[in-house]
Amino acid sequence: MAGEHYSAFVEEAFVKPIRSVLIVDDDYPTFDEMLDAEIARNGQKEQQKAKDWYKDPARIKKVIASFRTPGRALLVDIHDGTNVSSGAEVKIAAHLHQSDLLVLDYQLDKAKPGDGSLAIEIIRSLMCNDHFNLVVVHTSEELDTVFRETLLSLMSPLAERLGPVELEQAQTLLLEGEDELEGFIERLTRSISVDQYVHARRFRDSYLRTMGKSQQPYSAFREECGKLKWESDDRKLILKYLLEQAELDLQSRFNPGPDSQIVWDDGSSKYIKTNSVFIAFSQKGNDDDLLSELLSALNAWKPRPSRLFLAKLRAEMDEYGVMAQSAVLDNQHALAHWYRRLLASEGPNRRWLIAESVARHSEQLMNGILPRVENFAARLIDAEAKTDLPEVLSKEHFGVDLMNPQERLKADYEHNAFVSSKPPEGWHLTTGHVFVVGQDYWVCVSPACDTVPTQLSATQIALFGERLPFMAVKLNPVADGKPLKDVQSNRYVFLRIAGSVKCFCFNDPVSDTSAPTWHTLYAEKKGMLTKTFSFKVLVTERGSKGLLQRKRDAQVVCQLRYEYALNLVQRLGGSLTRIGLDFV
Known part of the structure; x- marks a missing residue:
């Protein structure tokens, strides 16, 4: 359970951004019913009162009023679940936005006591939603049973089996x-x-x-x-x-859909969390405060600080995105220049320019949003720092013991990989692309301006045709399990490959002064990459009668961030221009 100081930030990141509430419950009044009641009174006819809310309207009014307290005037919509097919219920759930809260009655079909199939189908549909949805299952059924049935219905079977x-x-x-x-x-x-x-x-x-x-x-x-x-x-x-x-x-009883990473807690504040849905559970009663119960469940989950940062970012985008967008759109001349370039480009070059233009628009948009998120993060860190040691808090939030040397080493590796490399991007080979040929890892160190297929000179095309000459340095793997004493020597790169972080050295790991192994390689199709970031490359190899050029398959597996790639380019330049002196 989160402490009081942390709970305030959980509320700010997840609960306060809620703008509307959709209640799906056949025991709640709808506009149609209220209008029918007025029509019946005017016609002096008897109004049918089959729903439970007629017996205790004060309770329903209190629930709705809890969403409309001073400073939190939420838009509340009510959907009557009676006489509605499951397909229609799923369609209703599919339109929910991440700033919405869904309050869902477990038993939507009164003809089937204890049956929550309609509610479960709605939740399953939300699991396919692109938003992160908040749900409160509000039920008069036995809460432990409802929780367990919901949990089982969202699980997928395990893949492992006994042999x-x-x-x-x-x-x-x-x-x-x-x-x-x-x-x-x-x-x-x-x-x-x-x-x-x-x-x-x-x-x-x-x-x-x-x-x-x-x-x-x-x-x-x-x-x-x-x-x-x-x-x-x-x-x-x-x-x-x-x-x-x-x-x-x-x-x-399992979920027939794709597997989702489910975590849950069946304690006093029950919750189930998948990749896209957080579900709290509440017993119907006379003192229903669903937002407080939602917050209690979120506190029981205790989302990590990093998740709070991202949740706050999403909320700020919803709240202030339009204002930030207006600031971006003020740069008319730059926008016109970018758009003209997009229209004038063709083929793969257009694809690259579009990606570049979208990235620039996004960067400017984020410039207007990030200060608010930074303020939130600063307040959170200030509050946390007063409670315990950094290592203790890190272990509490992330389950990582940074006092353990092996855990600290893994944390260092993951940090280094995150700040220095990223998944590959682009449509052609460029500076910093790390690729595999056979069992060997190479990094492209040619300047980016020399690798753009559409900018090759007539002389290059006359000499090499459809082949792009480029320089590459062979990366030497570093043995795992030991801290690097000279990690700041600018010789190392850390790459996330196939789910794990691997360390490589620009030259011989045992000799700081050794020269790197570099080759001039030739990429087919002017270095253009497939959608899976593969390409063909000509490699010079030693044959029985001399040097041969062989065509090999190459696969880009990672990409160095530009400043780290530029560091290797400079190191190679220094190695190639070094001067030997004849001292004794």
Whole structure:
């Protein structure tokens, strides 16, 4: 649970930006009902009062009033869920914006007591939404049951499965146990149900240790296993097997859509979070304050500071984006110049200029937004710094122990990769592109102006045709696991490749004064890249009768940020122009 100082920033980033509330609940009044009531009164007819809100309108009024307190006059819309197909409900949910709050009744079909299928379908549709949506499931049903059913319906089955050998071993152990103790398989199977499955999904790294200590929710399982002389590995295998069987029984309740990273907490402030939806749970009662309950659930989640920064950025874009946009559009002459270049360009060059123009527009737009986000971040950091040591707070928020040398080294590597490199971009080979040929990593160090296909000189085209000559330096991998004492020597680059950070050296890692390995290579099609950032390159290699040029496949896997790429260009220039002196 977030502390009071942190809770204020969670509220500012997630709750205060809410501008409208959509309530989907068949127990709430709609405009049609109120108009029908007036028509009935004028015609002196009896108004039908089938809904529960007629019995206690004060409670409904109090809920709506909670969204319209002084300083928070939210737009509240009510949708009646009765007599509406699930497809229509999904369409309603699909239009929600990230500044909206959805209050959703779990049981939308009163003809099916306890059935939350319509509500679940709406939430599933929100999981496919591009926005980050806030939802409060507001229910009169038993809250633990609603939470568990919602959770299971949003899960996807695990991809891992026991192999054939493990399956046979598990089944053999169970049959041997049944031979020794009649009814053993039935009792053991009963000890693993939904509760154990959900626990194992939530604590995938530690549930086996919990079972090994005979702790809940596996105490009944351990008690049954204790009747046999099973080793620890046998118990772990049987638990995995029974959890797999439990998952098969739950298949029909799982989400048929793509897998989403789900986190949850079933404590006093229950929540479920996917990539695009945050769901809080609230029991209907006489003192409903849904915004407070939403904030409590957000505090239980305790979003990391970095997420608060980004949430604040989204909110500021919504709130002040139009004003910032107006400032960007004032530069008429520059905008006209950029647009003329776009119109005059053709082919791949146009694609690149469009990307460049959009980036420039975005940069100017962000210049008007970022000061507000920086102010938010400064206030958060000032408040946090007063509470504990930086290392303690970092571990609390991110689960990373920076006092541990290996954790600190990994953090340093990830930081270095983030500030020095980025995913590849562009439509042609350029300075800083890191590419792989065979097993070797190379970085392009030719000046960017010399690699633009449309700007090649007539002399270059006459000499090389469709080939682009460029200089590349071979990057030497650095052994993992040790801190670099000379990391500031400007020799190293850190690249995120295939999900992990790798360190490379511009020259020989063991010799600071060694010369880099550089080649002149020739890229086919003037260095233009495919959509997957691949290209063909001619490499000079040694053959049995002399030097040969061979065509190789090359794949751009990363890109150095410009200042880091320029550093390598300068280092190569210094190496090529060094002067040897004849001192003894």
